[in-house]
Amino acid sequence: MLKRIVYGVSGAVIIGLGLFSFYxxxxxxxxxxxxxxxxxSPQVIEQGKVLAAAGYCSTCHTPTxxxxxxxxxxxxxxxxxxxxxxxxxxxxxxxxxxSEEAFNRAMRSGVSRDGHHLLPxxxxxxxxxxxxxDIRAIYAYIMTSVPAVNQVKKENGIPFPLNIRxxxxxxxxxxxxxxxxxxxxxxxxxxNRGAYLxxxxxxxxxxxxxxxxxxxEKYDQMYQGADIDGWIAPSLTATSTSxxxxxxxxxxxxxxxxxxxxxxxxxxxxxxxxxKGLSALPEQDVRAISLYxxxxxxxxxxxxxxxxxxxQAAIKEQHxxxxxxxxxxxxxxxxxxxxxxxxxxxxxxxxxxxxxxSATHLEQPTNLVNVILDGVRSDQxxxxxxxxxxxxxxxxxxxxxxxxxxxxxxxxxxWPELQQKVTEIRNQPRFEQ
Numbered sequence: 001m002l003k004r005i006v007y008g009v010s011g012a013v014i015i016g017l018g019l020f021s022f023y024x025x026x027x028x029x030x031x032x033x034x035x036x037x038x039x040x041s042p043q044v045i046e047q048g049k050v051l052a053a054a055g056y057c058s059t060c061h062t063p064t065x066x067x068x069x070x071x072x073x074x075x076x077x078x079x080x081x082x083x084x085x086x087x088x089x090x091x092x093x094x095x096x097x098x099s100e101e102a103f104n105r106a107m108r109s110g111v112s113r114d115g116h117h118l119l120p121x122x123x124x125x126x127x128x129x130x131x132x133x134d135i136r137a138i139y140a141y142i143m144t145s146v147p148a149v150n151q152v153k154k155e156n157g158i159p160f161p162l163n164i165r166x167x168x169x170x171x172x173x174x175x176x177x178x179x180x181x182x183x184x185x186x187x188x189x190x191x192n193r194g195a196y197l198x199x200x201x202x203x204x205x206x207x208x209x210x211x212x213x214x215x216x217e218k219y220d221q222m223y224q225g226a227d228i229d230g231w232i233a234p235s236l237t238a239t240s241t242s243x244x245x246x247x248x249x250x251x252x253x254x255x256x257x258x259x260x261x262x263x264x265x266x267x268x269x270x271x272x273x274x275x276k277g278l279s280a281l282p283e284q285d286v287r288a289i290s291l292y293x294x295x296x297x298x299x300x301x302x303x304x305x306x307x308x309x310x311x312q313a314a315i316k317e318q319h320x321x322x323x324x325x326x327x328x329x330x331x332x333x334x335x336x337x338x339x340x341x342x343x344x345x346x347x348x349x350x351x352x353x354x355x356x357x358s359a360t361h362l363e364q365p366t367n368l369v370n371v372i373l374d375g376v377r378s379d380q381x382x383x384x385x386x387x388x389x390x391x392x393x394x395x396x397x398x399x400x401x402x403x404x405x406x407x408x409x410x411x412x413x414x415w416p417e418l419q420q421k422v423t424e425i426r427n428q429p430r431f432e433q
Contacts, residue, residue, distance in 0.1 A: 026115040029105070031097035034089045034148075040140040048141025051134055053280035055127070055201045057142075059272045061087050069142065070094075070149040075121055076229070076429055079215065081157035082121045090148040103139045104132065110172065117168035119156070120176070120215060126203035129181035134201065175216025187295075190284075194292030197285055202278065204293075207233040207269065223296055230428045231268040232366045234358055238298040241361040243310035243410075245299035251290035256283075258381045262305045264357035265381030267371055275379055313411070314356040329405025332398055336390065355410040365403050365415045369425045372399050396422040 037045065052058070061084045063073045071086035071094075089096040095103065095113070102113040110124035111117055118124065127135070161167060172178075181200060183192050198204045209217045210226040225235035234240060244250075244262045254260040258274045266274055278286055294301065305311060341354050354360055359367035375389030390399070400419040407415055415421065 026105075026109075026111045026117075028115045029099060029102040029113050031091075031113070032099045034091065034096045035140070035143050037144040040144060044137050044140050045145055046141075047134070048137035048139065049145065050280045050282075051138050051201055052141055054197070054277055054285075055138070055203070056272065056277045057087065057138070059276050060084050067147075067149050067151065069146050070151045072151065072154050077121065077215070079162050080159055082119055083154040083156055084121075085153050086149065086151050087142060088146050088149045088151075089143045090150050093150050093152050094148060095142070096148060098143075100136060100139055104135050107135050107138075109178075110168070110176070117165045117172070119158070119165075119168065120171060123203040123206045125176045125178065125217075126200055126206060128178060129196070129200035171214065171216070175212070175214065177217070177219065188291075190288045190291055191295060193285065194288035194290070197281070198289050198292055202273075202289065204236070208236050223293075227366075229269045230366070230425070230430070231270075231370060232362055232364060233270070234362060234367075236293050237296045240297060240358075241363065242358045243314075243356060243361055244305050244308050245303070246294060246297045247299040247301050247303070247305070248287070248290045248294035249301075250299075250305070251293050252287055255286050255290060258383065259385075262308075262311065262356065264359055265376055265385075265387075267374075267376050267380045268367070271377075271380035275383065311353075311356060314353045327405065328398075329401035329403075329408075332394070332402050333405055336394070337402065340387070354406050360406050360410045361412060365407075365418060365421055366425060368403055368406070369399060369422050372402065373426060374430065391426070396426060 058068045060073055060075075061069045061071050066072065067088075069086070069088045071084045073084040075082045075084065086094040088094040091097050098106075098113045105111050106113070106118065106122075107124060107127040107130070109128070110120065110122060156163065181196050184195065187195070205217060205222055207228045208223045208225060209219070210221050210224060211217055223236040224239050226233050234242070236246070240246065242263055246260075246263065250260045250262060254263065254266065255274055255278050258271065259265040278289070337354065354368075357368075359371065362368075371387070372394070373389055373391045376385070376387040378384050378386050381387075394402075396419055400422045403422070404414060404418055407413075
């Protein structure tokens, strides 16, 4: 009887592995000679250029100071270090021998031309929602307009057995969203355009949706915020902790200028989203994305943020002087921050009230501390507007005192173990792009 059970279980395992192998296997697609510009219309190539920018292709495939699209951008994940691939049309080390069919399969299924599975750091489950025409346009642009660069991809630092590409098929089976984009018949054409862009090429959920222990997006918590590259991508839904709701106009201003006077400026991984990505899209597309997210946030478009009680309280708080002799955080804020982050009557664009900013109201101090440490460069936030970093000027104790003062002034509960968290944030790998 025992032998029968053993044989039965063994047989089931063998059959299961056989079926999984059949599912996981993908054939190699024959190499081609790289296409030339005359194979595509100028309009298609230009559309591909816009979409490649909106999809941050260069951002994710170019390390700091590196050659665009040539790969080796370093990504730190909970599963190890991943280096992006060379996607220039170099035949030897890039994708120069890839046909449209091979490129389309990679974008939709996360499978390379030779049949091996790509790691899910490549957001194929978002790109899968794009139309064939848009994917073809990106292919046309990269293959005919991006200079070929011979650069070998660095080896990933993914430990065994997670580095076995065959097993990625199991991850896809369990967690990947393979559905095509679906139009919501109950929403406007503009809303659906925004949804198509946000869920597809812009892959906003890849950063703003929390993930499970194995790295799969929690689709039932879509856009509700997540940790990314040592920062927090905040919730874009009604679960947002921002004291002033995000309207479509607020999203639009933030996505086009890098700053919302009622919420704060973009820094860290979010900065290139605007300045190297969405800035390439036409205005109507950015407005469509803004409308889409405003609907998720539940904001009332008719509300006037200038009349918001939280804003008025933040302005009033500036006039309530703390005793600088006993409140170290207030003293440090007054000497290092207040000269710029102050407005007697209204917000000064580019210098938001920090007690009102989204970073001060998050459940963790990560974003606020990052900005205090490293500031905001001229290519982040509003172009040309800078904030100096205080990494070398303020101690962890100083920074925690300022953060605690701002948190208290914002009417929020104190962040626990704040100084320890400041130390951890200071020592984490720094995001540079």
